[in-house]
Amino acid sequence: MDRLDRRILDLLQHDGSLTAADIAERVGLSKAPCWRRIQRLQETGVIQRTVALIDPKAVNVGTTVFVTVKTSNHSAAWFEQFVRTVRDIPEVTEIHRVSGEVDYLLRIVVPNIDAYDVVYKRLIAGCAFLDVSASFSLETIKQTTAIPLNYAAFDD
Amino acid sequence: MDRLDRRILDLLQHDGSLTAADIAERVGLSKAPCWRRIQRLQETGVIQRTVALIDPKAVNVGTTVFVTVKTSNHSAAWFEQFVRTVRDIPEVTEIHRVSGEVDYLLRIVVPNIDAYDVVYKRLIAGCAFLDVSASFSLETIKQTTAIPLNYAAFDD
DNA sequence: GAGATTGCGCAACATTGTTGCGTCCGGCGG
DNA sequence: CCGCCGGACGCAACAATGTTGCGCAATCTC
Structure with missing residues (x-):
């Protein structure tokens, strides 16, 4: 789990419909290794699942x-x-x-x-x-499923 | 918004990685009209977005x-x-x-x-x-983003 | 310093997303 | 009662994305 993985996670937890190629471009990787990182994050359970959020x-x-x-x-x-x-x-x-x-x-x-x-x-x-x-709840002022990933402490 | 849309929403809010063909098969539709329904649900904002949930x-x-x-x-x-x-x-x-x-x-x-x-x-x-x-929170006993869709009142 | 390990990039193939078109059903007006 | 019309479906083709194998370079280990 390095800085690239963190950026991938942050992109995906805000938009799970991004393609591997999109993410690859944004993090500066080619699509195959990027896809493999995403795959690994899913298999190890860091990405639990991806869901549709309904209004x-x-x-x-x-x-x-x-x-x-x-x-x-x-x-x-x-x-x-x-x-x-x-x-x-x-x-x-x-x-x-x-x-x-x-x-x-x-x-x-x-x-x-x-x-x-x-x-x-x-x-x-x-x-x-x-x-x-x-x-x-009379008014929902903010609501997100995104976890803050600004904590740099977990560079294994 | 009919019963099919509701079933599609319920499938997608539990697993947003399902393919349109998967959903089509489960709701008893062929893949093109099913894809069009999903598309419409996204464009009208019923599906706000799809995200990855991180552990x-x-x-x-x-x-x-x-x-x-x-x-x-x-x-x-x-x-x-x-x-x-x-x-x-x-x-x-x-x-x-x-x-x-x-x-x-x-x-x-x-x-x-x-x-x-x-x-x-x-x-x-x-x-x-x-x-x-x-x-x-000392223990998270349950956590889901899924909205209960058992309320049949909204068949337009 | 040589071998092993890990991760990257390129290229090919499989799967899925996306669109156009013809057909069927159901409602509406003549 | 019949024919027209709008909407939704299914089929089939094409575009985009996911998925895999292989070779190379960097780093680590001994």
């Missing part, structure tokens, strides 16, 4: 909700039940166990508040919580 | 922090200054104005806690806050 509002799923959760039952059994409950709900796009006041933070994407309530009821039906608190 | 840990940027922010200055000028401050920080991957106890929620991606502190200092240098509270 949520264009498909009427434009409401994002952040839900914080507290549990009173800090057991492995509760955790497993919790994961089983939330992992397969497609509206739940992120689940983090976090430090601080709350125990878990969920990111939920739904068409509207009514649809959130359906998800909420499905949550509390599958699992016991000490507290569940929803915070609706 | 954060593979590039040593594996720490996610959720930062909630309160302001005492609810003015348009403050908002503009806030957006200017945070929008161009690459470590800040999401900015939401939210309902509830706090005013804004930021999602920040950094290599470690020290790097978060650098971002924090950059934040408070550019903008005045009533409160800033960080919550570190």
Whole structure:
């Protein structure tokens, strides 16, 4: 993993439809070795996958909700039940166990508040919580999947 | 936008490297009209773009922090200054104005806690806050960019 | 300093993207 | 009831891109 790989990653995480020839030209390589680097980055899992990003509002799923959760039952059994409950709900796009006041933070994407309530009821039906608190996104000011690659520390 | 478009979108948001022929076969279409549908979805902005997803840990940027922010200055000028401050920080991957106890929620991606502190200092240098509270992700249980497309209400 | 290793570039071939055209189905007006 | 018209599909050809093998140069190792 050198500077070239980093530049390739940065190009691809902003535009995954770039051709190997495009990238080769921009990083100053010919297309075959560039393609092989991309291939290696995929096979080693540095590039997990490439996906299409859909405009949520264009498909009427434009409401994002952040839900914080507290549990009173800090057991492995509760955790497993919790994961089983939330992992397969497609509206739940992120689940983090976090430090601080709350125990878990969920990111939920739904068409509207009514649809959130359906998800909420499905949550509390599958699992016991000490507290569940929803915070609706009124305006998404920025949103990107790009990871900052300015940290030069990882030149192997 | 019909059922076929929805299936195409769902395939592409899980694997953007699928060829038009692959998708055509899975949705029961021949490749030309399928390609034209994909093209139309891109041109109308339903598909915003396709990107490569990078394993954060593979590039040593594996720490996610959720930062909630309160302001005492609810003015348009403050908002503009806030957006200017945070929008161009690459470590800040999401900015939401939210309902509830706090005013804004930021999602920040950094290599470690020290790097978060650098971002924090950059934040408070550019903008005045009533409160800033960080919550570190200790474990990412689920993470996806896929939007739930099970809502059949949008058959135009 | 010689051999081994790694990565690059060139060139050929396979696969996929892209376009034009003819056909079929469904809706609309005569 | 019939014929016209618009939209979407399928087929086939062509252009662009992905993919692979091979030879060469630079670097590292011993």
